[in-house]
Amino acid sequence: xxxxLLGTVVRSFLILAASLISAMxxxxxxxxxxxxxxxxxxxxxxxxxxARDQVLIPVVFVAGLLVDILxxxxxxxxxxxxxxxxxxxxxxxxxxxxxxxxxxWTSYSLVALAITAIAWLVGSLYFLKLVAFLPMLFGAGLAAxxxxxxxxxxxxxxxxxxxxxxxxxxxxx
Amino acid sequence: xxxxxxxxxxxxxxxxxxxxxxxxxxxxxxxFLFLSAALMVLSRLDHELVRKTRTSVTELLVPMVNHASTxxxxxxxxxxxxxxxxxxxxxxxxxxxxxxxxRQWESRATHLEYQVAEYRQLLNGVKDFSRxxxxxxxxxxxxxxxxRSALVNIGRDNGVTSGSAVVDRDGFVGRIVDVGEKAxxxxxxxxxxxxxxxxxxxxxxxxxxxGNNSDRPELNFLPSGNTPKVGDAVYTSGHGGLLPAGLxxxxxxxxxxxxxxxxxxQPGKAHFVSVLKFDTLNLGQARFDARVRxxxxxxxxxxxxxxxxxQSAVEEARRGE
Numbered sequence: 001x002x003x004x005l006l007g008t009v010v011r012s013f014l015i016l017a018a019s020l021i022s023a024m025x026x027x028x029x030x031x032x033x034x035x036x037x038x039x040x041x042x043x044x045x046x047x048x049x050x051a052r053d054q055v056l057i058p059v060v061f062v063a064g065l066l067v068d069i070l071x072x073x074x075x076x077x078x079x080x081x082x083x084x085x086x087x088x089x090x091x092x093x094x095x096x097x098x099x100x101x102x103x104x105w106t107s108y109s110l111v112a113l114a115i116t117a118i119a120w121l122v123g124s125l126y127f128l129k130l131v132a133f134l135p136m137l138f139g140a141g142l143a144a145x146x147x148x149x150x151x152x153x154x155x156x157x158x159x160x161x162x163x164x165x166x167x168x169x170x171x172x173x
Numbered sequence: 174x175x176x177x178x179x180x181x182x183x184x185x186x187x188x189x190x191x192x193x194x195x196x197x198x199x200x201x202x203x204x205f206l207f208l209s210a211a212l213m214v215l216s217r218l219d220h221e222l223v224r225k226t227r228t229s230v231t232e233l234l235v236p237m238v239n240h241a242s243t244x245x246x247x248x249x250x251x252x253x254x255x256x257x258x259x260x261x262x263x264x265x266x267x268x269x270x271x272x273x274x275x276r277q278w279e280s281r282a283t284h285l286e287y288q289v290a291e292y293r294q295l296l297n298g299v300k301d302f303s304r305x306x307x308x309x310x311x312x313x314x315x316x317x318x319x320x321r322s323a324l325v326n327i328g329r330d331n332g333v334t335s336g337s338a339v340v341d342r343d344g345f346v347g348r349i350v351d352v353g354e355k356a357x358x359x360x361x362x363x364x365x366x367x368x369x370x371x372x373x374x375x376x377x378x379x380x381x382x383x384g385n386n387s388d389r390p391e392l393n394f395l396p397s398g399n400t401p402k403v404g405d406a407v408y409t410s411g412h413g414g415l416l417p418a419g420l421x422x423x424x425x426x427x428x429x430x431x432x433x434x435x436x437x438x439q440p441g442k443a444h445f446v447s448v449l450k451f452d453t454l455n456l457g458q459a460r461f462d463a464r465v466r467x468x469x470x471x472x473x474x475x476x477x478x479x480x481x482x483x484q485s486a487v488e489e490a491r492r493g494e
Contacts, residue, residue, distance in 0.1 A: 024245040025314040076212030
């Protein structure tokens with residue numbers, strides 16, 4: 001129970017910290033900026049694969065709201081997309097499934113593409129005009145390319161908060 | 174009988190715990206999805222509650238964001254140093270040429286300054302009053318597919334007001350759209366919602382610079398028969414009294430059906446920006462307030478005139494005589 005709690009708290013903190021970092025002024029070209037919230041979703045996606053029961057829906061919601069507030073976007077936009085992505089990932093990452101990096105990467109690429117398409121649709125509806133899709137697609141491609149590195153880094157935190165003797169917390173057990 | 178007991182078909186059998194949990198998660202997910210959609214609708218309607226909540230939460234997050242953006246500052250510094258190092262020789266050559274060109278301009282500018290002072294004296298003209306400003310740092314980048322904005326770490330405590338012009342070392346960046354006590358939101362001139370009244374070229378053709386979420390905003394509402402040429406300078410016109418006149422904006426890059434402007438600044442890459450404290454005449458403001466609230470009183474006009482910057486400038490000119 002204690003390890004479950006510790007794992008949940010650490011993973012929630014990682015998700016919220018990623019949201020904060022994505023809004024920092026890194027001075028990136030504008031085409032790269034759409035990739036940053038998708039990298040936040042990459043953190044959520046990876047944690048769902050590794051420990052699906054330790055990703056709390058309210059935390060995902062708050063992470064999206066945090067991104068919306070800091071980037072002055074439509075409120076509820078990224079929380080809506082993060083929650084949709086979370087739902088899709090949960091369907092793909094069934095318990096007791098193999099967790100090779102390639103499988104996770106493929107899953108993320110598909111979900112990120114789906115989220116990007118929905119983002120374009122919702123954005124076009126919100127502003128009542130067709131927004132440019134190519135920059136968003138480019139951002140999704142960039143996020144998918146960076147995913148393996150992020151996943152390996154997150155793997156370190158996963159190792160740190162699993163039970164001793166290699167027993168896993170949450171649903172992997 | 175055994176078969177009936179084994180196949181779990183019995184009425185009232187509880188679903189297994191994992192399935193219950195899955196249903197609960199699904200239900201909770203739907204609730205939060207609905208909540209997100211509702212927030213989007215309220216945001217679209219620009220509901221007062223949404224605006225106030227956004228401002229309050231931003232105020233709460235500012236200290237944390239301020240500290241969290243420290244690595245981004247370090248990243249900028251290192252990147253700037255590396256870029257300077259690798260482009261050293263090219264940059265040196267460029268600076269030499271620019272220095273030569275500016276020296277020629279320096280003597281011409283000094284001569285023009287003397288001429289303007291003479292003409293002002295001859296015509297009994299009034300000096301422009303100087304503008305105050307406050308400089309802050311960008312702490313959150315709001316650029317994305319729909320928005321072009323940023324958060325700066327200066328607010329009402331520093332004298333920042335909504336609508337103030339924001340500039341950096343290269344020119345006009347945008348304007349303040351939302352102000353808290355300690356932070357303010359800058360809407361870049363490239364944002365979809367940005368509309369800036371400008372003057373174009375030597376003739377000073379009036380136009381509106383319209384943001385389109387790209388790096389090249391467009392010029393709209395040009396008078397017929399006045400097509401700007403590529404290379405024409407674009408400046409703020411000051412029409413409407415919201416922004417000061419004469420701020421550098423950019424140059425006309427593309428002419429034809431869609432006239433695009435290349436801004437001097439690169440919004441989003443500016444690290445430190447200055448907010449200009451530009452106030453329209455208090456006299457005008459007092460008259461507007463009076464029209465809304467109560468009939469105009471003579472003492473209001475006199476008091477507004479006595480405290481207006483224009484009146485101080487007139488007094489100063491008279492003392493100079």
